[in-house]
Amino acid sequence: MHDAALRLQNLAEQLIGAPLPVRIRAWDRSEAGPPGAPVVVVRNRRALRHLLWKPGELGLARAWVAGDLDVDGDLYEALDRLAEFIWERDDDAGGLRKALRDPEVRAAARSLLALSAPFLPPAPPPEEMRRHGRLHRHTKGSDRQAISHHYDVGNDFYELVLGPSMVYSCAYWESPDSTLENAQRDKLELVSRKLGLEPGMRLLDVGCGWGSMAIHAAREHGVSVVGVTLSQEQAAYARKRIAEEGLTDRIEIRVQDYRDVRDGPYDAISSIGMAEHVGAERYLEYANDLYALLRPGGRLLNHQIARRPQADESAYSVDAFIDAYVFPDGELAPVGSTVALLERAGFEARDLEAIREHYALTLRRWVANLEAHWPEAQRLTSPGRARVWRLYMAASALAFERNSIGVNQILAVRPPDTGQSGMPLRSRDWR
Template sequence: MAVAPRLVALAEQMLGAAVPVRIRAWDGSEAGPPGTEGGPVVVVRSRRALRRLLYKPGEIGLARAWVAGEVDVEGDLYEVLGALAPLVWERADEGLAAPSGRRRLAAVREFAALAGPGLPPPPPREEVRQRRGGPLHSLRRDRRAISHHYDVGNDFYRLVLGPSLVYSCAVWDDKTASLEEAQAAKLDLICRKLDLREGQRLLDVGCGWGSLVLHAARHYGVHATGITLSGEQAALARRRIAEEGLEERVEIRVQDYRETGDGPYDAISSVGMAEHVGADRYREYAARLYGLLRPGGRLLNHQIARRPAPGGERGEKAYHVDAFIDAYVFPDGELAPVGRTVSLLEEAGFEVRDVEALREHYALTLREWVRNLEERQTEAAGLTTPGRARVWRLYMAASALAFERARIGVNQILAVRMTPQGSSGLPLRTRDWITPI
């Protein structure tokens, strides 16, 4: 019997729902529900993919097969992910009916027969195959986690992100013509929210390749310090600063926020960094930034959030770790609802003055990054590894859908360290930064 119909039947049996896409197997056979002819196809290139799933069922087994190129998609990746996502999310949130007892045993035997004899292939080299060493979110472990994600080649990131080298969501409007314009608008929005002025001191926590500190020094005349744990990021950021002749205004350090103690700063930005902090350390993170800021100074915390589970969650249960992202993308990254983040900032002493949701903006940004990657796949694979290029394509495309469907969000939180007299230093109507100065 042809392989593809057997795979479709097994998948439907295990999921307890119809498989909404076509599947092509290594023997050339193809099967799928009516109405999917001519659409995108999930290609299972090898029995090795099934052996991975047999020994590691679920997200990690599928991820390993995808990264190794044993499972692929012909056609629109978004269409396939969009069709499969509800099944994945429903199983995670509510649980789908699955076979039990004899039916389950029969399905496993059928799957094992299709997979063939042999041990599971080793995980792709792009996977974090051992814990990073040391307690969760210790200095040593965080450095290794950051290196895994960011030290994969500056040229690769330039290809994906574009010339701006900004690795966080851009800000779009109806007049925005390009990703570069949208990223410049985001950088300027942050500077206006922080009310940056000539001669002020700005600390950028998790500065990446230096785009924000460069923008702030160039256009607002500040003295900026950027900190990162990535040596590759720091090296390129320093070259960019030297090329613009801004060495006297901008400094880049390879340094953890817990090692920074040269305050007070007039303003602090933290853009796309707090997701790495984690539940165990978030109070420490918030308190450290509060201590580094002068009274009357502002903090702009730009952070991805997840939607809370129905009924609410407390403490560390409010944080979420995705298995695929933890193994291949952001080791030890954790997402929490925005309300949890606001509460912890307030507990540290900050007064939260504004929260702006940018969820749809991140979806638009991710689609641009995926387009860059898909248009130059061969070059991207050559700049890093084929497996890592596949990781980034899947992670960014799936994340775009998650933002579009409100599974996750991203928010800019503006907070202030009030003076002893209770002054925030903000205008009575805080949204005056919407119109560029």
Template structure:
């Protein structure tokens, strides 16, 4: 009788319509697949999780719990497996890699497939479902993006320990796409260049008021206050971020010019500001609230004031296919996070009264940034596990590596949108040539 790895590989080929591009090592220590390829390590519990929750969520739980692992090059393994789903999806009537994943999930629900898995995994009956890893967010109820629910979602992602984020992000403590001169620069220099780019686009100078929405650990307000002489206010929903940012402000001797608040953008009413930066925050706003978000920021700006909205964008979905929420991201990384196409973002900013003056795609820069974060995490793996948990470290490693590939392969993008609250006179305050392009 064939061993477990061989039978798993055969079943995967039946489900996906092509051989798996990785090796499989099963619970009986048998292996199957192309020599030298990354190895997918599968336990019996991983099979049980896949049977109880066919599709993304069962696999996510197996990964976080350590029931499913990858040995070898993580990027190579992810790219080859996602690429297989992508190609398989493009061969269907509705071209989407999501379609392929859903087809595989449906196949796992087939009684014959489930019986075969149980039989050769030696499971007998399924028994009780394995408990979800403790890092998982329980399914939420009620309306999306209320003040209370948003605070809970932000806390899940950001209140996991400032020491952990120091390991991953490095000294800059900036948790958004850096701006690179080339692939061999330092992460700190690239993050400093990004903050400086934002300051220049906003035309910051001494005496102006800046609001940083989703200020994180305070890097943007500190850079703007020290380098451009502004009076800055940073708002965040994370108590841990706020405490860290306030200490940085105090250590820099800037408490007279920089304020950090635990506050939602919907609770901010002390305008007018001359400039607003929103860097990597709008992904948390959600489609149901985006018009309100744009209107609030427009109202907080003085006439002639500028908004720099730095936001991840998804590719538009075919009309017949609804937007698909990634269950791994929703349950383990960014609860209630939503991505929108950049065209929709621009349209909603314009609907709120903004004049959109510049859109700069920096997609390739995020791939470089994420790979540096993954390298930081892997370099300090034991310490990261000690500061959080094995499951949390596994979540961050997988989501950052998979995200790097998504940016590099143009599956998602990131854009800086510069918008102005142009006064009735029509004087935008922008120069005739807003920027110089570099190859």
């Protein structure tokens, strides 16, 4: 009897209290759900065991990464239809417990248990990060481990996804028809202009990645740059690029925690897509450290993803999939909280530019690059890792488009004792 899909559909609709917005194709080749909708493929019973042992987002993520769940059709459309039932719901386990008080839901759950037999906990995919609890978050050692988990997956893989620019942060688009390379170049130039870079200045690039900002600043603006990263693979790649550009006399790349930089003062600091790794409990320390490294009148450009404010800002919340598979220990804060902490450290915030639509465009280009090189991407990392990046980037593009998260460039100044910021009267002239 081929009815697994119908039984899965009935259970899902009992749990979410609404019609299922996608079709289901089960391992027994049965299908159920609205005609013409994207198809969620449940390849085997192990997918159900992932969901039963870890209800909610983490169970779904494990099943996806393991290849037990897939989407046949437009991934963006499938995620968009499912968003309110996955990422925009309250605590999944609590919701399941509440739903199970209904006799009909309990009956459907028993049916699911029977479908998933044998009912043994499946091992998480090897791509999942293993940690030792929250007490060890954001030490230098744990940050180094988290950064290695995300970035040390192979420079060749990132070349496929990011393209020749090798910039892993939001690009700055003149129009949706621009090329990714031009949009990334324009972002680096925007940062350089906001910082007022001029020949002879010293720039500290915190979280320098594969060296793109350092190379742009040195080549186009004549500054001397120190770039710091915790990734050995990024540092080796950046040094090779710098040597090929003939810029070794102007750029130094260090494998170093920003908390260990001691050779200030710098005229300017760029922090592009790095502060998300700092964590709420360490953020004031981060701001204080960067403030101390700047000369009076020096500028900081802090480019950072932000989340929407919560009703209870004292509560700790994290995206289970991203924490386990993408950015371990990464934390997002509302932009207002970030500005407040920078100012508590002594900075004067001079400009804030919200560019979330730009990140949606950037992510869609990265997904297109990944999908265009899918067999090679799996070979360079692992099938599971490639699936992590495809889901993460596609879901993130939709999150930016739906205004669930944003990204902002905050320009701040360490004011001198005179109180004069050194900023132009018309601030967006930058110089």
